[in-house]
Amino acid sequence: MGLKRTPLYEIHRELGARLVPFAGWEMPVRYSSIVEEHMAVRKHCGIFDVSHMGEIECVGSEADRALNYLTCNDVSKLVPGKAQYTAITNERGGVVDDIIIYMMSPGRYLLCVNAANIEKDFSWLSSHNKFDAEFLNRSDEFGQIAIQGPKAVNIAESVLCLDIDSQLKYFHHMSGEYGGEKIIIARTGYTGEDGVEVFIPAGAAKDLWDKLMEADSDLKPCGLGARDTLRLEAALPLYGHELRDDITALESGIGIFVKIDKGNFMGSDILKRQKEEGVKRKLVGFKVLASGIVRENSMIYAEGGEEIGFVTSGTKTPFLDAPIGLAILDVNYSKIGTEIFAEVRGKKIKCEVVKRPFYKRN
Amino acid sequence: MDAPSDLRYTKDHEWVRVEGEEATVGITDFAQGELGDIVFVEFPEEGTEIVSGDSVCVVESTKAASDVYSPISGKVSEVNKELENAPELINSDPYGDGWLVKLEDIDTSELEELMSAEEYIKFVEEEA
Numbered sequence: 001m002g003l004k005r006t007p008l009y010e011i012h013r014e015l016g017a018r019l020v021p022f023a024g025w026e027m028p029v030r031y032s033s034i035v036e037e038h039m040a041v042r043k044h045c046g047i048f049d050v051s052h053m054g055e056i057e058c059v060g061s062e063a064d065r066a067l068n069y070l071t072c073n074d075v076s077k078l079v080p081g082k083a084q085y086t087a088i089t090n091e092r093g094g095v096v097d098d099i100i101i102y103m104m105s106p107g108r109y110l111l112c113v114n115a116a117n118i119e120k121d122f123s124w125l126s127s128h129n130k131f132d133a134e135f136l137n138r139s140d141e142f143g144q145i146a147i148q149g150p151k152a153v154n155i156a157e158s159v160l161c162l163d164i165d166s167q168l169k170y171f172h173h174m175s176g177e178y179g180g181e182k183i184i185i186a187r188t189g190y191t192g193e194d195g196v197e198v199f200i201p202a203g204a205a206k207d208l209w210d211k212l213m214e215a216d217s218d219l220k221p222c223g224l225g226a227r228d229t230l231r232l233e234a235a236l237p238l239y240g241h242e243l244r245d246d247i248t249a250l251e252s253g254i255g256i257f258v259k260i261d262k263g264n265f266m267g268s269d270i271l272k273r274q275k276e277e278g279v280k281r282k283l284v285g286f287k288v289l290a291s292g293i294v295r296e297n298s299m300i301y302a303e304g305g306e307e308i309g310f311v312t313s314g315t316k317t318p319f320l321d322a323p324i325g326l327a328i329l330d331v332n333y334s335k336i337g338t339e340i341f342a343e344v345r346g347k348k349i350k351c352e353v354v355k356r357p358f359y360k361r362n
Numbered sequence: 363m364d365a366p367s368d369l370r371y372t373k374d375h376e377w378v379r380v381e382g383e384e385a386t387v388g389i390t391d392f393a394q395g396e397l398g399d400i401v402f403v404e405f406p407e408e409g410t411e412i413v414s415g416d417s418v419c420v421v422e423s424t425k426a427a428s429d430v431y432s433p434i435s436g437k438v439s440e441v442n443k444e445l446e447n448a449p450e451l452i453n454s455d456p457y458g459d460g461w462l463v464k465l466e467d468i469d470t471s472e473l474e475e476l477m478s479a480e481e482y483i484k485f486v487e488e489e490a
Contacts, residue, residue, distance in 0.1 A: 291402075315401075318401075
């Protein structure tokens with residue numbers, strides 16, 4: 001099967017992007033340099049095509065109950081206009097996907113899901129739903145553009161003619177209109193910076209991208225490469241790396257989004273027991289003390305040589321200019337300041353457990 | 363794509379420049395463009411004996427680590443220490459300040475096996 005293309009594919013070609021296969025899509029990994037794109041987001045503003053992300057709607061009189069059963073955060077805390085980060089959990093408390101739920105109106109929610117998981121999520125949600133609610137896969141109807149960075153909200157305001165800064169709080173969304181089409185503007189992102197993500201009918205996405213680019217000469221197109229280094233600096237987990245079907249939501253560092261006390265939900269028995277007994281392994285941040293870069297799948301050892309975990313993501317990040325990473329580690333070694341050793345090409349490199357996130361905006 | 367005519371090239375996108383008894387090795391302009399921002403280089407110990415085709419160092423971008431295979435056999439006489447603080451020189455000046463290692467005790471007859479600039483440019487256009 002051929003790779004899918006987003007509504008912005010022609011723009012990427014015109015900009016000379018390096019296109020790579022990603023989760024079944026032909027996506028830009030970088031336009032110029034990952035380091036330049038990363039720094040633009042930290043200092044000014046970057047624009048990302050995230051149209052590959054999936055949109056699944058949940059509608060029905062019991063949509064709230066269905067979602068509260070299928071995800072680990074507390075959906076009853078949502079009101080129209082609010083968004084919630086959460087995970088779809090499996091029977092073992094593992095993560096089927098991490099998602100954002102946008103409450104549109106009573107009985108109507110929009111789920112933004114990872115590109116690689118659209119089909120899996122849709123089929124999982126539909127087949128495990130026991131309530132009067134229906135899931136609709138609307139992924140092909142939407143384009144999605146993220147603008148992220150200190151100047152992002154300003155730029156979005158000027159193009160969308162909306163008062164975003166005072167009207168739209170973090171993890172909230174509002175509806176708007178662009179070129180006669182209904183759009184959704186969310187103050188969310190995946191970079192550790194302020195910014196918005198705009199859901200727009202696929203046919204209007206190209207025009208919005210062009211208008212945003214015209215609005216500010218500092219706005220830099222950014223690819224998946226910078227998106228990954230930015231999210232890692234901000235220690236935001238990525239499905240398939242930190243988040244997996246065989247690592248529980250409590251182990252993978254998203255425990256604050258697991259609401260054990262909300263009542264029965266998928267995997268809640270196991271998660272509840274794990275919470276009471278304490279997890280045996282957990283996600284930690286580390287920095288490399290010696291020279292070298294530690295990458296995903298490196299094994300981690302204690303000073304005495306015993307194997308104590310593995311690396312889920314790692315690189316040298318541009319803004320901090322230091323090699324860092326995330327790892328699933330035996331809790332006995334997870335205290336901040338603990339010295340650990342990561343294996344890189346046969347050598348054991350000294351690292352130290354550090355606080356997450358690595359980067360926090362002012 | 364730039365490929366100076368006084369160098370010899372490999373299919374793995376390394377270059378070698380021989381001056382007297384010494385060879386300097388680096389990666390090509392095409393290679394640095396493909397890899398993107400180089401952020402780290404792992405060097406061999408000076409004095410290491412290298413056979414042509416062996417990994418002589420590792421260059422790492424934000425995304426991945428890649429082996430650099432030596433175009434020629436010899437003994438590592440010097441590594442480019444400038445790159446420890448400024449690995450981006452490989453991107454900005456791959457044939458100059460971005461050189462990787464120098465080798466001595468080389469066998470210049472091995473150069474015959476390598477591509478000329480013209481052949482390399484043709485190779486990249488056809489294969490890569």
